[in-house]
Amino acid sequence: MPRPENGAPRAGGVQSLHRALDLVEVVAGPGGHQTRGEIATVAGLPLPTTHRLLRTLVDRGYMRQMPNRRYALGFRLVPLGAAAMTMVGTDTEVVLAGLVDALGETANLAVLSGSHAEYVAQVPSRHTMRTFTEVGRQVDLHSTGVGKALLGQLADGRAREIVRRVGLHQQTEHTLVTEEALLADLALVRSRGYALDEQEQEAGVRCVAVPLGPEPMSWMAVSVSGPVTRMTDELVERAVPLLQQAGRQLTSRMLSSD
Structure with missing residues (x-):
């Protein structure tokens, strides 16, 4: 297949x-x-x-x-795409661009789509060397920052049920490939309020992500990602409150547009 x-x-x-x-x-x-x-x-x-x-x-x-x-x-795809974009709000790129201006790295918005995370908006970094993911691309939940941020909003039993549908595929040597390791990482996500992708999806790329919330927006997550050489611990520390603020802005704008 x-x-x-x-x-x-x-x-x-x-x-x-x-x-x-x-x-x-x-x-x-x-x-x-x-x-x-x-x-x-x-x-x-x-x-x-x-x-x-x-x-x-x-x-x-x-x-x-x-x-x-x-x-x-x-x-025929044009009106369908336009209808899909209304779900993420008309000002989404403005909020993501603010993250890029503040942090210098690529900003993404993703949603929980079945057993995967799906990117629905992105504003790329202005650096020549940068991360780039096509809008509409689906990625594994267990090996991405946005995916783990989304899984962290669920009870362990529900998270385990979702990842078992597709399996814990090893993307790099850093990927978490056991349920025990993943659930331990999700416990960290819940306690600290953000998720990290430590080169787990792609070698050389680091990502930090937070879920939007509270309900009904916890099925979405916002992140910044970039090369590990620039995504330092100091940048991650600066990014978390900015991502949380962006999440609140996105939630407010999406709910007010309903």
Whole structure:
């Protein structure tokens, strides 16, 4: 079966739907407009299957075939994307940009999406060497700052149930790969009010994250991330109160826009 970006196997679901969405993500990725054969190769699917799925997506407006027979994203996705963005508030990037101005590193907003964390907004650092994550990308909960901040809002039993759906995949030598280690780390998250990714998702990258809250916004988390050479303990100490303030601002703005 196809695998998401983090390399973990699909956690069940309808295979044909997974495949159709894989095609959308392939066409949305680097390279722009692509031929049917190129799409099939990247997605790892047989050409006849790719053809059938593309025709269905074209019929529904989620994909379009250009005069040169290459495929591009369809305009039916535009209103869906706009509707999704209303969930994170119109001023989200302003708040994230404030974190970038104050700390110099990339700021992110993520939500709990099934058994993963999903990035829904980002303002990148202005440094040449910086972290970057595509909006819409899903990542493991157990190996990311935002993921552990989100898990920390749940009881241990519920957190264990969620991570067992996909497993504790080892991304780097620093990844927590046992439930005991993860639950111990989540206890720290709850006691100190923030989560750390100590090169657990990607070697050389450190992240600090806090959950938005209280309810009903505890399913979201805000973070800053960057190279370990710049994400020092001193910067993390400065970042935590700023992240908490940003979380309060985001919560207030989202609830007032409902």
